[in-house]
Amino acid sequence: MSSARGNAASPVNPGVKAKEVLVIKLSALGDFVLALGAMRAVREFHPSARITLLTTPPFEEFAKTCPYFDVVETDGRPEGLKGTNALLSRLRRAKYDIVYDFQTSGRTKNYCSVLSRGGKAPLWSGHHEKAAFFHDNPARASMHSIDRLAEQLEVAGVAPQGRWLGKSGPFPDLGWVRPKLGDPPRLSPAYFGIQKPYMLLIPGASEHREAKRWPIENYAELAKRIADLGITPVVIGGKAESAIAQELMKREPRVKSLVTRTDLFQIVTLAETAVFVVGNDTGPMHMATLAGAPGIALFALTESNPDHSAPRGPKTVIVNSAPTLKELSVDDVWQSVRALGILPTGSSLSTG
The missing domain is CATH 3.40.50.2000 (Glycogen Phosphorylase B;)
Known part of the structure; x- marks a missing residue:
C-alpha cells in the first residue's frame, strides 16, 4: 500500500x-x-x-x-x-x-x-x-x-x-435521500403511475461508443420475458435514450418509460423498491445498485474493465460481459437474472 x-x-x-x-x-x-x-x-x-x-x-x-x-x-x-x-x-x-x-x-x-x-x-x-x-x-x-x-x-x-x-x-x-427530502410524493413509484412489482432498465450509453450499447432487440426480448412474469419493465435515462425507450415500447407495449422524467433523487428512490435492475455501464446504474436494487451490469470489455468500475451495492450485482455488447445474448442475461433469486415462483419455466 x-x-x-x-x-x-x-x-x-x-x-x-x-x-x-x-x-x-x-x-x-x-x-x-x-x-x-x-x-x-x-x-x-x-x-x-x-x-x-x-x-x-x-x-x-x-x-x-x-x-x-x-x-x-x-x-x-x-x-x-x-x-x-x-x-x-x-x-x-x-x-x-x-x-x-x-x-x-x-x-x-x-x-x-x-x-x-x-x-x-x-x-x-x-x-x-x-x-x-x-x-x-x-x-x-x-x-x-x-x-x-x-x-x-x-x-x-x-x-x-x-x-x-x-x-x-x-x-x-444513499439512505439519506428520502429522509433529507421529507419523503414527498414525487419519490414514490405511484407518482409516475408505476405499480409494484417493477424493475428498471437502464440502456444508456454514448451513441459514439457502439460497443457499449446492447442491441434494442435484446432489450425488447428481455422486457417481454420480464413482463410475462407480471413485473413491469420501466426504462429510465436522459434525452439520449428517448428513441430507445420509444422503440422498446413499440416492440413491447408493457414497457413503461420514465426517460427524461427522473432526477437523481428519484433514480435512488425508484431503485430502492425495484425488484431488480439491468443496465449498461452508466452513472444511473451505479446509483440504482447502491440504492439497494439487485442488478445485472452489462460490460463491453473493449470499452471498460468491470474490475475497475463494476457497480456495487448492498445486494447481489452480477456482471455480464463480452468484447462488445452485441455479442451478449438475451439468454446469457436471462440466466443471470434468474441467478439473482428474486423472480416469482415458476419463472424458471419458459425463456420466451
Missing part, C-alpha cells in the same frame, strides 16, 4: 482540529456517486469543520442536499484564464487546512501546484508529488474507484485503526 512520506517530518492530518476542509469531485455521475463513501468518511473525520465541495453544475442540487457538505461551489471547471484565476484566488483566501482531491485529474493537480506556491499551502490528499498525502501507488489506475479512494484516505490517515478492511471500506450510502 502507498503511504505518506515516510520520515520523521511526515505531515499529520489535523482531524477534529480542522476548521476548513475542501473536497474536490468534478464528474462524472458514476464516479461522483462512488466517491460518496469517501466523502462521508471525510465528514466523520472532521466533524466540526466547515466542509466545502468543489464540483460542477450537474451535481449542485444533489450535493447541496447531501449531509456531508456545508458549502457547494460549482465552478470546478472554469472557462478561460479569468475564471481560473478567480477560482484559485478564492481557494487561497479560504485558507483550507486540508484538501481531499478525489478527482485527481490533470486539472486538479494544477490546482495543487498553484496553491503550493508561496504562503501557507493547505495539506493535500491526492495523486501529486507535492501532496502532503501523496497516493503514489503505481497500480492506482487499475483499482476500483471505491478501493482506490479507500487507499487514498488511508494515506491521509482517514481510516479506522489506519486501514479500511473488507466491508468496513468507505462504501457509498
